[in-house]
Amino acid sequence: MILPTTSVGSFPKPEYLTRARTRYARREITRDQLEALERQATEEWIRFQEEIGIDILVDGEMYRGDMCTYFAENMRGFRVSGLVRAYGNRFYKKPVAVARVEYETPITVEWFKFARARTARPVKGMITGPYTMMDWSFNEHYPSRRAFALDLARALHDECLALQEAGAPYIQIDEPALSTKVDELPLAIELTGIVTDGLRARTIMHICYGAFEKVYPAMLDIPVDQLDLEMANSHFDLLDLFRTKPFTKEIGLGVIDVHTHEVEPQDRIEEWLRRTLQVIPKERVYVDPDCGLKTRTVEEAQAKLRVMVDAVRAVRREIGG
C-alpha cells in the first residue's frame, strides 16, 4: 500500500482519565484503579484508529504524563524534581540525574503488548530519545552532557530491543529537543546510532519545531530509516528545501497542525500530498499529524485524523495506489 497513515504518538486523554489522574495524585484512588482506566482509554483509541482505517497504530500514550519524566521514573539513576513552569500557569516536573543512569526493566513494552493484542494491524513502539531526555533533565551526576546522553542511549537501546522482541515492526524515537541546538547534531547522530544499533525493526525519528533549514541535509545522516517531520505548521515550505537536495530517507509527513483548533480542509491536505509526491517518491511517504495530538480535545483530534485518512484515500485513488 502507498501512503500508509499513522500517528506521532499521543492522543488526548478522555475526561474520565484526566480526572482519575488528578484523583490518583491526591491519593484518592489506587494505582490499579488508574491503570484500569488507562487500559480502557487505550482500547477506545485502538478501536477508533481501526474504525477510521489508520494503517499503523499507536497506543496513544494514555499512561504517560511528561514524555521525559515517564521514562526517567522507570530507569535507575533518576529522581523527579519539584515543579517548574512550562508556560503561563502550566507547571511540570523534570527528571534529575543523581546517579549513573541504567536500564532496569522494560518501560513501554507492556503497553505495546496490550495494544498489539487488540488489533491485527501493525502497532508502533515509541520511546523518548536520549538527546531530548538529556536536554530536558537536570543533571547532578554527569560531568558533561555527552556522558549523560551516552548512558541514556545505551539504556534506551535496551528498551528498543525489548520492543523488537515483543514484535514491534516499527520503533519511533521522539527527539523534539534536537532541533533547538543545531550545533549538537553530531552528538544526536552518535546517540541515535547507539539506540538503533542492530535493530531489524524499521526505525523512525520524530523531530519537531524545527529550524530544519539549518540542519538540512546534515540531518539525513541520522541513522534511522525514516524522519518524521512537522510539515503542516510551516505550510509545507520545507518542500523547497527538499528540492535543493533530495530527501534520501522515508519521510513521515506531518499534514495536520496540532496547535490549531481548526480541522484542516481535505482539499488542502490533498494538495500538500500531491506537491510532496512531486519531490519525494511515493514509496517513501508515510502520512501522519505534525506531532502528538494530546493538546487537542478528543473531538478535535478525531476530526483531524478522519480528514487526514480521507485525504490520503482520495490521493491514492488518483495515483492508483
Place this chain on the structure above:
Amino acid sequence: MFKTTVVGSYPRVGDTPELQRLRRAIGEFEQGRRSLEELRQVEDDVTREVITEQARAGVDLITDGLIRWYDPVSHLCRHATGFEINGLLRFFDNNFFIRQPVVKEEVHWAGPSVSEEYRFAQAHAGGHPVKAVLMGPYTLARFAKDTHYGDFRALLRDLTVLVRTELVRTLEAGAQDVQVDEPALLEQPGDFPLLLAALRELLDGVKARTCLALYFGSLRGIAEALRELPVTGLLVDVVSRPENLEILAQGAWPADRSLVLGLLDARNTKLEPPEQVAELARRVAGRRPAESLWLAPSFGLELLPREAARRKLERLVECAAFLRRTQR
C-alpha cells in the same frame, strides 16, 4: 568586591500547597471564581515572599522575581496597544514557552507595568536595593510576529519608544538600577549596529546605573564592539557558552564599567563548588578593579524548582564570600 545579584525571574510556585497559592489563584480567576483584585493580592503576597527569600539568602541586589510577568516577551506587550497575544513559541533553546505578540497595528505604550512593579518591590524590600528589569526592544521585535510594519527597523523604532516610556516611568519611581535584556542579539550578531542605535535612543539622558543582560548565546562576533554599548554595566551568561568567559578575560568589557558574571548554572539544579566558581571568576577578576565585579546565576531562576532556586541563591552568596575570603 564580588557582590551578588540575580538576572530577574524567580519561581512563583513551590511544592507545598501554601507555595502553590498563586497557581490556584490564577486557575480560579480564569474560571471566574476569583476577582482580579483577589488575584492581585495573591501576586502581591508572593512578590513580598520572593523579595524576602532573595534578601534573606544575602543577595546584594535583588528583583521582584518578575512574579507578575506572564512571560519575558509578552509582558510589556500586554500593557501596550497594537498587539494581539498569540500562540506558544519556544524561548530560545529552553523547554519553556512564551506567547508570541502579533503586531496588528502601530504599537504604543498604553499603561504602566514594570514601573508600578518596581514601586511595589521597593516599598516592600525593607531598604534592600532592588533593580528593575525590562525586556529590550530588539528582542521584543525579534520574537514578535509583524503583520503591520513590514519593516523590522520601523517596528524596532516604535518598540524602542514603547520600552523607553516605561523605563522613564520606572526611573521616576526611583529606580537606580535598571537592567535591559537583549538575549536575541546573540543569535543575530550582525544586528549589533541596530541594537546599538536602539539602546542609544532608549537610554538617552538616563542617569541611573544601566546594565545590559546577554544570555544563552555566544559573545563571539560582537566581542570587539561591546565597549561601544551605552550602558554602565554588562551581564553575561558564561555557563551556556564557556567561551564567553575567555572573551571577557581578554578584556572585551572595559575595566571601569561593572561586569556581572553569570557563573552559576541557572538551568541546572546541581550546586557548583565555590572553589570551581572562584577559579573561573578569577580568570576575569585579575584585570579589573575589585568593586566592578558581580556574581550572578546565568539566567533568571524560574527554570528551576523553587527549592533549588533558593539553594542556588545561597550557593551564589557562598561563592562570593569564598572569593572575598581567598582573595590574593
